[in-house]
Amino acid sequence: MRERSDLILADLIATRAERQPDLDVLTFECWSLPQSRTDEVRTYADLLRNANRIAAALIAHGLAPGERFALMMRNHPEFVETMIAASISACVFVPIDPRTRGEKLAYMLRQSGCKGAICADYCLGFIADVRAALPDLKWVIALETGEAAESPSSNHAESMRELLSKPTATVDVRLQAPNDPLQIIYTSGTTGDPKGVVFPNARFGLFGMLGGLLGYRPDDRPYTGLSLTHGNAQAVTLGPSLNMGLRAVFSRRFTKSRLWDICRRYGCTTFSMLGGMATAVYSEPPRADDADNPVRMVIDAGMPAPLFDAFERRFGVRVFEWYGAVEGGLAFKPIGEGPVGSFGKPAPGLEMKIVDEQGNECPPEVIGEIVSRPATGESASVEYFKNDEASRAKTAGGWLRSGDMGHRDADGWFFFDYRKGGGIRHNGDFINAGFVEKAIAEHPAVSDVFVYGIPAASGAPGEKDVVAAIVPEPGKEFSPASVFQWCRAHLESNFVPSYLQVVDEIPKTASEKPQERFLIDRFQPGGSGVYAESDVTARGAA
Numbered sequence: 038m039r040e041r042s043d044l045i046l047a048d049l050i051a052t053r054a055e056r057q058p059d060l061d062v063l064t065f066e067c068w069s070l071p072q073s074r075t076d077e078v079r080t081y082a083d084l085l086r087n088a089n090r091i092a093a094a095l096i097a098h099g100l101a102p103g104e105r106f107a108l109m110m111r112n113h114p115e116f117v118e119t120m121i122a123a124s125i126s127a128c129v130f131v132p133i134d135p136r137t138r139g140e141k142l143a144y145m146l147r148q149s150g151c152k153g154a155i156c157a158d159y160c161l162g163f164i165a166d167v168r169a170a171l172p173d174l175k176w177v178i179a180l181e182t183g184e185a186a187e188s189p190s191s192n193h194a195e196s197m198r199e200l201l202s203k204p205t206a207t208v209d210v211r212l213q214a215p216n217d218p219l220q221i222i223y224t225s226g227t228t229g230d231p232k233g234v235v236f237p238n239a240r241f242g243l244f245g246m247l248g249g250l251l252g253y254r255p256d257d258r259p260y261t262g263l264s265l266t267h268g269n270a271q272a273v274t275l276g277p278s279l280n281m282g283l284r285a286v287f288s289r290r291f292t293k294s295r296l297w298d299i300c301r302r303y304g305c306t307t308f309s310m311l312g313g314m315a316t317a318v319y320s321e322p323p324r325a326d327d328a329d330n331p332v333r334m335v336i337d338a339g340m341p342a343p344l345f346d347a348f349e350r351r352f353g354v355r356v357f358e359w360y361g362a363v364e365g366g367l368a369f370k371p372i373g374e375g376p377v378g379s380f381g382k383p384a385p386g387l388e389m390k391i392v393d394e395q396g397n398e399c400p401p402e403v404i405g406e407i408v409s410r411p412a413t414g415e416s417a418s419v420e421y422f423k424n425d426e427a428s429r430a431k432t433a434g435g436w437l438r439s440g441d442m443g444h445r446d447a448d449g450w451f452f453f454d455y456r457k458g459g460g461i462r463h464n465g466d467f468i469n470a471g472f473v474e475k476a477i478a479e480h481p482a483v484s485d486v487f488v489y490g491i492p493a494a495s496g497a498p499g500e501k502d503v504v505a506a507i508v509p510e511p512g513k514e515f516s517p518a519s520v521f522q523w524c525r526a527h528l529e530s531n532f533v534p535s536y537l538q539v540v541d542e543i544p545k546t547a548s549e550k551p552q553e554r555f556l557i558d559r560f561q562p563g564g565s566g567v568y569a570e571s572d573v574t575a576r577g578a579a
Contacts, residue, residue: 044215044242047124049279050085051210057282058082064286065114068302069295072183079114086205087114088121091155093206095126098153098176102127102211103218105149108266109133109164110157112287115180115197116265117275119155120220124238127211129218131233132266134547135160141231143167146174149221149233149422153177158185161192215239221422222268222363225546233422234363244276250369250384251336252357253277253307258284260305262291264547268363273309273336291549293317293485297330297352307334314549315340316471317485319348320478322510328353334372339453341471342378344478360453364419365437366409368451379450388412391445396434401447404454408436461490461501468503468532476527477505477534480520484510487543487551488534491560502535506543506556515539517568539566 041048053062059080067074079087100106108119108130123130131149133142135157142163146154153176154164161179168174179189180197189196219238223231251273253259259278263270265287278285286303296318300308310318315337328351336357340348349356358370360380368389370381383389390398391405399405410417416435421427431438440457454460461468470488477486485508490501509515517537524533544555561567 044239047210050121054081054085077114087118089206089208091122092125092208095128100128105129105151107131107151107154109135109160111289125208125210131221134266138163157182235420235422244272245280248277248281257306260286260308262288267548300332304331310337311549313551316474316478343472343475345377375450379452386412404444407439407441407443410436480523482510482513482515484508489553504536505534506538518573521570537568
């Protein structure tokens with residue numbers, strides 16, 4: 038009989054259910070939802086019991102080890118239970134952002150070869166719209182949330198509620214080894230079709246061991262509103278919490294206006310953010326109790342350097358900075374170490390460097406691509422599902438090619454500068470979007486802001502005009518002229534945006550990363566919601 042391993046999710050939960058069956062390890066808070074609902078709490082025993090029921094259903098549907106099914110819902114406890122069920126049954130789940138629809142959804146389901154789908158009822162319509170083009174998709178199980186008008190049966194789906202009400206089943210773990218696949222996570226697809234990164238069980242198991250590197254304490258209570266369909270929520274919150282019994286708290290979605298209230302209500306001592314979230318949180322109107330919260334540490338990937346000190350002071354927290362990607366590559370800047378703006382140094386067991394287009398290592402302060410590989414010198418490895426060509430290109434020369442441009446200083450601290458092919462060069466200067474975003478976020482009528490570049494109207498090669506996409510603060514009078522005046526008062530002239538683009542919301546991925554391409558698609562000089570400083574001044578806009 039195979040010995041249990043904590044690198045296998047099914048084994049980890051079975052072991053913890055024996056040791057601490059009644060520990061309320063996961064809380065899915067419902068307090069912040071529009072309708073008052075009861076929080077959903079799961080003990081280790083709950084997770085194991087429900088995961089076995091779901092695993093039995095997967096096997097009953099004929100899924101063989103290694104075959105795939107989609108998992109499409111916001112942060113519900115059934116998401117985690119289905120993850121565990123995949124590990125028990127040796128099936129492979131494909132997490133999909135529940136906002137995905139149309140051809141992108143069809144592509145993911147088709148390319149991964151999903152035989153079925155487990156989704157929330159509010160996703161049923163999206164699946165129904167593409168199901169005719171997916172003959173291999175044989176079944177759908179839907180979680181009833183009360184957020185959809187139609188029932189699962191009306192969409193030819195089975196009921197998750199009925200499935201979980203069945204007598205407890207005990208399924209023998211079919212997984213053979215930690216390197217057997219657990220999930221396929223798709224990239225955002227910003228430069229082409231999304232690519233599916235194959236994650237073995239061992240990769241999630243390593244997420245569980247990140248707690249020590251992240252500085253978690255046994256009495257910490259982590260929180261996240263990031264989607265479990267994304268690697269960040271799995272790596273920073275779910276994995277360490279399941280491994281260490283940290284009693285994590287999850288929200289259905291990230292809500293910046295209620296972030297601190299949630300942390301106070303549940304006694305959360307740490308939470309996870311990505312760079313764009315920091316600007317959104319900081320743009321909230323200052324409150325007298327901003328620093329009156331139980332949070333001691335914010336684990337952030339991409340805190341804008343101009344915001345770093347101000348964020349720590351205002352909210353009374355310390356920021357632990359880190360860097361990573363779904364394909365791999367990992368670095369940390371522990372609290373109080375290294376220069377502000379750095380994402381740290383490579384994690385133990387990893388080698389990282391900055392290279393030019395020929396693959397030569399760049400000297401300190403010179404920008405190049407961030408690449409990494411095991412410190413042993415063996416080649417980096419990435420498996421894109423059914424895409425050997427992309428897998429080889431990603432690890433050309435034995436190094437993982439991140440596609441991120443950065444530099445290092447003389448002391449070996451690494452810095453992110455921009456995504457390959459990106460960056461904003463305006464009138465000969467490289468524009469640090471973080472400085473612009475911080476200044477605009479402090480305007481009292483701004484709720485959220487994201488700064489990006491578009492090809493310069495001058496036509497100068499490599500030059501870009503600066504656009505600030507702005508979400509106005511609800512209930513406050515918004516004046517484009519006042520924002521331009523604010524920028525003139527708080528920024529050097531070359532950093533003042535060329536345009537303001539006023540939007541209802543900034544489109545973001547499941548990991549709260551702004552989706553620049555959608556803003557570019559909507560952008561039209563002189564169009565609705567787009568303001569140039571000269572035009573605002575000429576019109577005398579208030």
